[in-house]
Amino acid sequence: MKRPGLIETGRNSRAIGRRDDRSPQGEDRDAEEAGYYDLSMLKPPVWKWEIASYFFLGGLSAGAYLLSRLAARFGGRSMEGVRSVGTAVAAIAALPCAPLLIKDLGHMSRFHHMLRVVKPESPMSVGTWALTVYSAAVALSAVQEWLGSESLDGAAKRRIAAALERGRPIMVTALDGAGIPAALVMISYTGVLVSCTAIPAWSRQAWLSPLFVASGMSTAAASIQLGLAATREGEEPTAAEAALEKIESVARLAEAVSLGGYLRSAGPLARPLTHGKLAHHTLLAAAALAIPEAIHHLLPGKPSRWKTYLAAGITLAGGMSLRWAVVHAGRESANDPHAARQASGPSHPEQGRLSLRESSADRLLSRSERRL
């Protein structure tokens, strides 16, 4: 653990010995004395870029899977693209998920060891199982999609397809029955996971889960849209793309509400997201909620392929930025001694205070709390 020494910083020297300099730094010294030097009582998360990327890809994949299943169930012929491209996006985005988690754990075998226990009260265990069931469902859906496609032909394939055709309704029901609930857990559990921690910026924040859900949906719709735009013939968006654009708008609205709700309920505890080096990530995530709308509705000219590319690209960048900011904010938040003290304060300051006599320590503390 490396920390600035006594000589480099004036802060420490004040905290240690020079008690006589009451002012003008007296207030400052009080604030430092309210805690244990400049050290936080919490440990920072060990999660890094692997987890931020996994949160992004897992959400995107689950969202794409949900959209493709919805298109298969409720969409007509014009929505077939959403089904096939959605399945492909879900499968491609799900591919790196397990390797990213294994990278974080350090050993291949450790992912397998996760599956020795089912523990519903631990979101980490729930997530591992959701990812496992979901990955299997998405892989089977992708195989099914491939068998139904016209890109491949041959006697072998026809035989498999014919064999599967008889069991198809049962298989589809079974797949959806396992895959859709797993996808719903996949898309939402990451927010619950970070909220079940002592990290001040995350701890018990109920908005994080809908925030990740909405972001998962908007990025999924954007990537399917990218896939459809790349394969369409004319410049005019198809009916499927128009539907996806509407879905994206609704998801972005939900994301904006959740982000606002989170920042409001976390208040000063969300400071790492709004100040310092993560602020531009949060800003990009927030801007990506409005810019695509502006591109589609305010930019002059007819709808074009490039507009779609640009808008969808910004949505994807915003989704990744959001996960990056939230995951990395945990580290800053845990290392902030003020945040940790504030988050563990009494819920009812008057009754909750421990049976301490009103000492100078209390006065110092309440003064520093006011400053926060």
Place this chain on the structure above:
Amino acid sequence: MNPLTPPLDVLLNAFPPRYTPVPDPEDEPTARMGFFTDTTLCIGCKACEVACKQWNQLPSDGLDFTGNSYDNTGHLSQSTWRHVAFKERHSEDGTSRWLMMSDVCKHCEEAPCLQACPTGSLIYNEFGDVYLQNDICNGCGYCVVACPFGVLGRSDEDGHAHKCTMCYDRQSDGMEPACAKVCPTNSIQFGPVEELREQAKKRVEQLQERGRESAYLYGADAFEEYSSLNAFFLLEDHPNHYNLPEQPKHPFKGQGVRYAVGIAAGVALSAVSALFLARED
């Protein structure tokens, strides 16, 4: 707290934390064991830190000069299971005093780390201590962020989490943990938690009779919304001065509600999406 409507109440109480008793009733009855750390007796000799490192063969933390009084350790970690905190307190009247406390894993009665652990590596052992079986730890790091006291750490060397075992090996052989054994002033006391609590309460009364009225127990009884601690402390100042949370919060409280909110958001967005996708032809 406001009166809750029944379904919300059910969700709030979903996934209840596990309580201490795990030992089989068939086993011979053993009392729950714990630590009572009396900071008024601590002389800051750090013998507990050294004894812990030696007995448990923990690696060194390197040589760092923090400038924070006599504390160059900083905090508990994967390689430091006892940490002696030194806090210099200077009061308005010009007098100064030292707060010294040997910090340790609190062995919470409802431990969030134990609930977080996805592999069942963290358990309550037969002595009622929170024990981490690091051979089956997967290194997911969830316990690190679940602990409201910042006790656990993940080692970069083996990728496992590590923490105080309350010297499980020594206890199994009928010995007290190394830190309690070595403590020259009996600041660290080890024994059945119930007995320690009685003892600690008498000690607080004794101190208060002598005029040290700020003495109080931290973690001997349950907090506002957190369980009692099997390793509790006698403190003489605000907990934050010892780098302890004033009112620790259980991170898993309301987990069911947060799941419900997330899933509901997913279902709602799916329903809206279905409308848009179904509208064409």
